[in-house]
Amino acid sequence: MSSIPIPNVVVRKPADYKSDLKPIWCPGCGDFAVLAAMQQALAALQIDPKDLAIVSGIGCSSRLPGFLQSYGLHTVHGRSLPAAQGIKLARPDLTVMAVGGDGDYFSIGAGHLPHAFRRDINITCIVMDNEIYGLTKGQTSPTSPHGHVTKSTPMGNPAFPLHPLALAISSGATYVARGFSSQPKQLAELIRKGMEHQGFSFIQAMSPCVTFYDTYKIYKEKVYQIPADHDPHDREAAMRYAMEADRMPLGLIYQSAPAERPAPVEPKAFDTLAYLARYQA
Numbered sequence: 001m002s003s004i005p006i007p008n009v010v011v012r013k014p015a016d017y018k019s020d021l022k023p024i025w026c027p028g029c030g031d032f033a034v035l036a037a038m039q040q041a042l043a044a045l046q047i048d049p050k051d052l053a054i055v056s057g058i059g060c061s062s063r064l065p066g067f068l069q070s071y072g073l074h075t076v077h078g079r080s081l082p083a084a085q086g087i088k089l090a091r092p093d094l095t096v097m098a099v100g101g102d103g104d105y106f107s108i109g110a111g112h113l114p115h116a117f118r119r120d121i122n123i124t125c126i127v128m129d130n131e132i133y134g135l136t137k138g139q140t141s142p143t144s145p146h147g148h149v150t151k152s153t154p155m156g157n158p159a160f161p162l163h164p165l166a167l168a169i170s171s172g173a174t175y176v177a178r179g180f181s182s183q184p185k186q187l188a189e190l191i192r193k194g195m196e197h198q199g200f201s202f203i204q205a206m207s208p209c210v211t212f213y214d215t216y217k218i219y220k221e222k223v224y225q226i227p228a229d230h231d232p233h234d235r236e237a238a239m240r241y242a243m244e245a246d247r248m249p250l251g252l253i254y255q256s257a258p259a260e261r262p263a264p265v266e267p268k269a270f271d272t273l274a275y276l277a278r279y280q281a
Contacts, residue, residue: 011046012042012046012047014036014040014042014043015039016043016049016069017038017039017043017068017070018067018068019067019069021066023035023067024063025060025063026211027210028210029207029208029209029211030205030206030208030209031060031061033181033182033187033207034061034064034126034187035067035068037184037185037187037191038068038188038191040184040185040188040191040192041189044188044192045196050071052068052070052071052094052095052097053072053084053095053096054068054070054071054073054096054097054099055075055080055084055087055097055098055099056073056074056075056080056100056104057074057075057076057080057104057105057109058074058076058077058078058135059100059101059103059104059133060134060135060209061100061101061104062100062101062104065099071094078104078105078107078108078109078110078112079109080098080099080100080104080105080109081098081105081109081113081125084096084097084098084123084125085116085121088121088122088123096123097125097126097195098124099127099128100127100128101127101128101129101134102127102129102131102141102142102143102164103133105125105127105164106141106142106143106162106164107142113167113168114167117167117168117172117173117200117202118172119200120172120174120199121199121200122198122200123200124195124201124203125200125201125202126203127164127205128205128207129143129204129205129206129207130208130209130213130215131143131148131161131213131215132144132209132212132213133212134209134211134212137151137212139152140152140159142161143164144157145157145161146160146161148213150212150213163243163245164204165178165204165241165254168202168254169242169253169254170239173202173254174197174200174255175194175199175201175202175252175254175256176238176242176252176253176254176255177190177194177203177253178190178203178206178249178250178251179203179205179206179250180206180223180248181206181207182219186251187205190252191203193252197255206219206248223247223249223250224247224248224249225250226249226250226251232252232253232254232255233255233257235254235256238254242254
């Protein structure tokens with residue numbers, strides 16, 4: 001009897017997604033846990049690093065692509081989403097992720113968010129929200145609480161914080177979730193499900209800055225798990241959770257039912273020569 005050759009099967013572990021570059025975040029930064037959760041999600045889906053592209057902007061959290069074994073692009077401040085969408089259009093075969101912080105996405109890059117939500121291109125966006133500008137030494141961000149005293153608001157923040165999840169739902173997002181760096185197992189699961197979602201997935205990862213605004217204790221008092229009987233297809237119920245100010249629900253907030261939306265258009269690589277030939281005829 002001849003033996004049947006067994007093919008070599010590569011089983012990737014979370015550690016296989018680490019690059020040779022060590023993270024240089026402050027000890028205790030929540031971004032370490034977000035990075036680990038991403039590695040867990042990638043290993044769960046067995047994503048080949050050569051098929052993965054991660055795009056970031058500017059900020060502490062935007063250093064993340066350098067710490068992963070993948071294609072990485074460090075763009076200018078607030079412009080990771082246009083770049084990520086462009087990559088997906090040019091290379092639809094790649095798994096594309098966009099990462100950054102609350103300043104990057106909710107301030108200078110905020111104009112790109114609503115259009116990314118409504119276009120529903122198949123990429124995963126993770127925003128590490130620490131409610132402060134960490135890289136520039138502690139100014140208020142768009143999610144800083146009202147009255148918060150910082151270098152830029154010595155008399156207290158006069159503005160009220162944005163509700164990013166509500167913005168996502170009202171703009172037509174099809175997958176909206178919130179996790180917490182102190183609960184990395186759930187965060188990894190939310191990221192995995194977001195990557196499996198066929199469309200644009202948005203995950204707000206609450207990730208405290210221990211140097212300029214240590215919110216670990218605050219978050220631990222505010223967070224709670226969304227009840228198991230919550231229907232994530234219920235947009236009105238999802239919006240109520242998204243608008244909560246005194247408490248912070250964790251989990252899958254909203255995911256549109258497949259029957260409620262057309263199948264996302266699969267991006268195709270742009271054929272420049274065909275385009276020129278068509279319009280020169």
